[in-house]
Amino acid sequence: MNKFTKNKKGYAILELLFYISFFILVSLVVINAMIVMSQSFKEVTVLSEQLKSGAIMERISREIKQALSINLISSNSLKLNTKDDLDNDKTIEFSFSGTNIEFRENDVLVGNLNTANIIISQLSFTEITTATGKAVKVFLAAKSKNDKYDRQINFYNTIALRGSY
Amino acid sequence: MITFFYNKINKTSLKVNQRGFMVIEILIAISIITISVLSAMAVSQKSIQVSRQALHTTEAAFLLEEGAENARIARDNLWSNFVSINTIEQIGIYTRTVVASSVNRDSTTSDISVSGIDDPDTKLVTVTVAWPEGGTTIVKNLKFYLMNIFNE
Numbered sequence: 001m002n003k004f005t006k007n008k009k010g011y012a013i014l015e016l017l018f019y020i021s022f023f024i025l026v027s028l029v030v031i032n033a034m035i036v037m038s039q040s041f042k043e044v045t046v047l048s049e050q051l052k053s054g055a056i057m058e059r060i061s062r063e064i065k066q067a068l069s070i071n072l073i074s075s076n077s078l079k080l081n082t083k084d085d086l087d088n089d090k091t092i093e094f095s096f097s098g099t100n101i102e103f104r105e106n107d108v109l110v111g112n113l114n115t116a117n118i119i120i121s122q123l124s125f126t127e128i129t130t131a132t133g134k135a136v137k138v139f140l141a142a143k144s145k146n147d148k149y150d151r152q153i154n155f156y157n158t159i160a161l162r163g164s165y
Numbered sequence: 166m167i168t169f170f171y172n173k174i175n176k177t178s179l180k181v182n183q184r185g186f187m188v189i190e191i192l193i194a195i196s197i198i199t200i201s202v203l204s205a206m207a208v209s210q211k212s213i214q215v216s217r218q219a220l221h222t223t224e225a226a227f228l229l230e231e232g233a234e235n236a237r238i239a240r241d242n243l244w245s246n247f248v249s250i251n252t253i254e255q256i257g258i259y260t261r262t263v264v265a266s267s268v269n270r271d272s273t274t275s276d277i278s279v280s281g282i283d284d285p286d287t288k289l290v291t292v293t294v295a296w297p298e299g300g301t302t303i304v305k306n307l308k309f310y311l312m313n314i315f316n317e
Binding site for chain 2: 015033044047050051131154155158160
């Protein structure tokens with residue numbers, strides 16, 4: 001009887017030890033998974049913001065494509081002559097100021113092309129003169145404010161002014 | 166006396182059995198929770214991969230567009246320089262190639278065809294952007310025809 005109870009007690013402790021260690025292992029895995037999930041949520045947010053900065057490049061490209069001629073070009077600003085919906089002349093300007101891209105219509109500031117979470121680290125325009133017209137080479141580098149690794153996304157494009165053909 | 170012992174043993178074994186059943190229950194519950202959390206983690210990691218690929222595709226799309234515009238600008242400048250265009254550039258993780266290849270036209274219909282007579286005033290431009298993505302290489306192509314419309 002005495003031997004029986006002793007045996008039973010030892011078994012329970014071993015069992016308990018096994019289950020506790022198993023539980024610790026499982027909770028470690030689960031906590032790790034939770035951390036990974038919250039990190040990936042942040043990462044996806046950063047990536048979607050970087051993707052949004054591609055839309056800025058898209059906008060600049062489209063405006064250059066439709067433009068008639070270059071009004072003024074410097075390494076970080078570009079002013080284009082174009083037409084509005086009613087076929088009146090108008091100018092549009094993209095200029096790099098601080099960490100933003102300012103957009104002006106007829107020299108009136110409309111606003112920033114980038115959202116508050118996107119930092120523009122570089123914007124440059126290069127004029128290319130071809131035998132039949134003009135083209136502009138654009139380089140845009142953007143970062144996300146939420147990105148702790150501070151990664152830079154580079155967009156390159158070259159667009160010929162279709163209005164000049 | 167015998168029945169008393171019998172009852173006691175029976176009672177103990179029942180108790181042990183009941184405890185074991187509870188542990189198994191907890192074990193199953195824990196493993197279900199663990200599996201579901203792990204699968205949620207796998208999904209979130211896949212979502213990172215997919216959105217990173219989307220970002221790379223957007224960057225590559227601009228590089229493709231630029232390659233096409235460059236070819237068009239080369240055509241605008243001088244046709245004879247454009248016909249032999251064959252460039253390979255490395256821009257960050259992206260490799261861009263721009264190749265102009267000859268185009269054949271059917272001798273009767275003058276339509277572009279696989280066989281026929283070579284048209285020196287039409288070229289097929291192929292812009293390719295390739296980049297490594299998680300062990301594999303993704304390749305995006307852009308093909309278009311350019312013609313010698315400026316008669317140089």
